[in-house]
Amino acid sequence: MSALADGVYLIRCAATKTVVTANPGQPYPKLVCSKLNFDSIDQQLFSVKVVGKNSTYLITHVSTGRVADLERHDPADLTPIITYPVHWGDNQLWNITPNGGAYQVLSVSSKKPWDLTGGDPKDGTPVINYRANGGQNQLWEFKKVGPYVS
Numbered sequence: 001m002s003a004l005a006d007g008v009y010l011i012r013c014a015a016t017k018t019v020v021t022a023n024p025g026q027p028y029p030k031l032v033c034s035k036l037n038f039d040s041i042d043q044q045l046f047s048v049k050v051v052g053k054n055s056t057y058l059i060t061h062v063s064t065g066r067v068a069d070l071e072r073h074d075p076a077d078l079t080p081i082i083t084y085p086v087h088w089g090d091n092q093l094w095n096i097t098p099n100g101g102a103y104q105v106l107s108v109s110s111k112k113p114w115d116l117t118g119g120d121p122k123d124g125t126p127v128i129n130y131r132a133n134g135g136q137n138q139l140w141e142f143k144k145v146g147p148y149v150s
Helices: 040-045
Strands: 007-013 021-024 031-034 045-054 056-061 068-072 079-084 094-099 100-105 112-116 126-129 140-146
Touching: 021 040, 031 079, 100 112
Parallel strands: none
Antiparallel strands: 007 021, 007 045, 007 140, 021 031, 031 126, 045 056, 056 068, 056 094, 068 079, 079 126, 094 100, 100 140, 112 126
16 A cells, blocks of 8 residues: 545544544534444545655544544543644644555654544444554545545
8 A cells, every 4th residue: 555645535444444523513523433424424524635744644524624633632542533623733643654455543743543442333433542552443444535625
């Protein structure tokens, strides 16, 4: 696999095949995984754009224009990934690197990957920051569905 090209993507957990979405109804919605839902597909689309060297990306929720953000810049395990207005802090930048047939999404600030809590396939399971453990619930499939939009 090669580096991701800029574009709009569905992001799916390799372990559960559930899709990342922003949990609506919160001031700073947490990223959660759910079954693909064509009735609310706009909630499940993310613009991914390379913004630096070493495969550093900004991941923007298309529907809200907010970016994936390590909440409170907290490097601790179990910290939620939320959406937040862009401020270009390291907690909003992600290294996306190929790993087998999927990708690992690592926080630039914590150096820890996105993790689907417990690999749980239930709708609403949070995406968190967690130390690397080699689990499939820390690998993500990026399905390009369109060109990059800002």
